Amino acid sequence: MEAYKIKNIAGQLAKSFLSNPLTPVLAVAILLLGYISLEVMPREEDPQIEVSGGSVIVAIPGATPSEINNVVIKPLERRIREIKGVEHVYSTAMNNFGMVNVQYYIGENRESSNLKLYDKVMQNMDQLPAGTMPPLVKPFDIDIDIPILTVAFYKIDNTPNRPEEISKLYKLIRDLQQNINALDNVSKTTLKGVKRPQFNVLIDLHKLSGYHLSLGQVAKAIKSISSNAPQIDTVSGSGKLVVFGVKNAIDDIDDLKELIVAQYMGSPIYLKNIAKVEYHFDIQNYRTAFITYQEGQKEAEYTENEKKEQEEKGLVFRDAGHQITMTVSKLKGTNAVHIAEAAIEEIQAAKKELLDHGIGFIVTRNYGERANEAVNELVHHLVITIFIIALILIPFLGWRESLVVTIAVPMILATTLFIALMTDQTINRITLFAFLLSLGLIVDDAIIVIENIHRRLHLKESEGLEFDEIIIQATDEIGPSTNIATIAIMLTMIPMAFVGGMMGQFMKPIPLNVPVALAVSLFVAYVFAPYLARKFIKFEKHESHEADVPEKVKELSEELDVKEEGRQ
């Protein structure tokens, strides 16, 4: 019999790796890289959608909507339309101000889009109508604007808010915010529902007219004593610096109360005579936040008995009144899981101090935890699915062959994951769905190779051949059609990358990862499947297998025998 000539890349690969000592090293290295990638890659729940846009806000005090529309909005819209890549321009003309929201096509580069918008507005500054305040350009940024963690701080006891407490609470949380901002990869933290301390002077209109005073007078009187002046320095005779300055005349609430506003019939009128003066929070700010929570839900320290009591009591919701919500966002491409963990740790560390001041907190949003859960759940699904497939292959191929397939699959996934890490992708729901989807496709190549090796081992034709030789020939034989079939599947997935809009961006991990996984599956099927087959599958130098060869295979082999004879 003439020596077998390898015709396909499949056989080449199989041959060069079959008895190569580096093959197992490579295999282990791939699995390790995959595992590291799984741990290192930034995790998030939904894939990044690059949305660029921003708003331009122009204020003209006292203008009506239709004025704003004609004077500001229309010219501004026309200018913004000149920018390339703008999909929609939304504008609103309200009393006193107008706003133009610009939305770029999905996928436009964010930095250059922001720059273009800013540039366009700045270029046309000279065309702004008189009385206009300088326009405000605010680009929006998903990463920075969508917080991954929100924590609500509230008072534990039901006492009414005393002004000192409000400022203390505010200060405490401000400090905490500072600490969290100092953590790595935290980009922006904000406080919502904040009440700032303030001196309120609430004037009684009747008393005012009773003393024949005008509002302007009162305002002037307060202004005149509360000015802040910079420090002054001069030099002493001996050349030393002497620093001094005028202190703000208002030091505390009593200074304000005792302020003489005017003289009436010879006697002084104090501010406290005509107004209620208090140290309180900013009452003009109507933006408030409240919290109501179910007691016993979030507190894990409850013992079994207490829990039971809780259940008997039924639903107990506590209206904790005012709250301050702290939001934490992350930088782009960083791991939400780690940042959320670090921030919560920071808050937990301050827990005792907060409790001392009667402040409790509830984590009201944790995208890090959710992303982690989603990813872990899907990884779990992947593992289960691999095992189910392996089990089902046993009756068809035998457990050794099935084991080969089971080992090949994680190697394919590991390589794909590593490539994803190298190409700056993140692990998210869609990436993992791409893996789940490709799972059904990538086992095929390995199955076909193993099945063919399995079949060839039982063929008469292989009699007298070395085990290695059979494996190489079997792999080589199915090479061309497997190549074509795999390329066909890759071709069906690739056009999906050209789907536009939000949905296209959302699904992008599928056309990015599935073809890669398929290409890798070919490689693994040609390199590692033969190697593993050599290690695992028991080979007996061919004796007669007639008895257990199935009917059709026997028939087929007879046919092949005929062919073989024809050749010789």
Added chain:
Amino acid sequence: MEKIVYKILSTKRNKFIVIMIVLMAMGASVMMIPTKLILARMLPGKSANTFTIYVDTATNASIKETKMVTSCIVDIMTKEKEVTDMEVFLGQGAPLDYAGLVKGSALKSLKNQAEIVINLTDKHGRDEPSFAMVHRIRPIINEACGSLVENTSIRFTEMPSGPPTLATIVVELYGKNDEVLRETAINVAAILAETDGLVDIDIMQDDLYTKYDLVPDKEKIIRSGLSVDQVNQIIYLAFQGMPIAVKNTHNQQDQIPIFLRLDDKTRTVDFHTKEALLNKLSSLKLMNAKGMMVPLSEIIQLEAQLSSPTIFRKNLKNMVTITAECDMVSQVYPLLESRDKMIEKLWKKYEVTKKPGIDTFMFDLNLVDRKTGTKILLRWDGEMKVSLDTFRDLGGAFISALVLMFLLMVVYYKSFALSGIVLIGSFLSIVGVIAGHWVADKFSLFMTDVNFFLTATSLIGFISLMGISARSSLLLIDFAMSLIADTGMEKKRAIAIATATRAKPIMLTAVAIILGSLLLATDPIFGGLGVALIFGSMATTLVSLFFIPVLMDNARALMPDEYFMNQIKVKKGTWCVIADNVKSLFPPYKMRK
């Protein structure tokens, strides 16, 4: 196996029967879509651990009124045991999320706006999915709290399972005349409200309300030694108040402002009437340069007027937006229903014409007022537009995938007929995809009373199935061809043997896909993909084992031609001639070496 296939192939009648069965199955399954046995939808709902309630009261509502509505909602929600905590954000949006990003949550700053974040217990330990809870609670809350303050709209916003949109159904009315737009918007909203399955209908425009203009009497102002500027400032200071000075402190990060305003008792106007306001203003006095006190009411006149509403524009045209959400149903059918109703009801007032042609704006209507001739464009946007865009793009992807595959096959086989067979085989997986969705829908309705929709992910499944079924057909054709070429076997027999031999790997890979997709099918979003893969690969297996052989038998190209046969004789000992041919055609293979 071999016998069955051979039997089918041996008589014309049997072949005809197989073809007819396939054609009927194809027809029946495609018919399932227009007959609504299968409901199509972009993406299904997803159970989440949180949802947000948006509250918008009348444009001139006070913060107190808005708080009344939110407190009412919070009260009702405290009866739900799955709720862990609720955060009310008055006069501002809640911390931004994906849904809020496109719904303008970050821009909220008015007194009539509020958002309530409702956090629920973990979805794994909860029986009721969040969308079912919203479905149940929505009517209760709307009934109890919706009429506390006039013109209140309460909307429920769930975490979107895919990319977020402004609303599921968005109707945009474009026109030049604001009054006509306002009136039409109200009509359209009424029609949407009548449509089954549509909820949370909201017209995004300001309500008209009475406001009062203070008209300064120029002569009196100048004569009394005052200025308009002074009047403006004092009124603002008295009723709005402002920080007039600051005090620096040592122990705070911020300065402490000193805020001046009238106290609450004297600031409030007794009634919402012109007289009451004038009365109040008369007690506010201004001091002129000579130190004389002049009552404000002396130098101004009061005029009642309608408020000037905010003007919204999109792409340089005035626009009113009406939004609606779908209550656990697909958006397609309510949309079509309400559109038909609109054509019918708006007919009296407007000349309604449909937009000609097929594109992603194909549901648009052109309205022309019969009397005045004012033109209004009624455009459908929102999730429907995104769906149409996506389906269009996926359709395009699908067609280009078909073309690419066809070209690949033509290069491989050098025959259009064989490539056609592979293509037809791949296309037939649609039978399984649609039938599978019907089964899944019935099963899901039986188990959880929730519809199972044909979604965008089903389409992705369908596209990837094409590749899989192409692989099966390819293996079959390849094997049969090499049998004929190598052994000169009779065509029908060769096809039968090829089918029998290849049945095992074909079924094995199908089983692998089915099992691999089982867990996928239980996912709310990718369920469509899973179902498509499971039932699609079943159909594909049947098609490649019974239908493809019939087609192969009919194709002449399967038989090698004279020249080809001669070549085989020349190249004795070469195991796989076809592979050799392909190799010469595919430089990439050589390059890979």
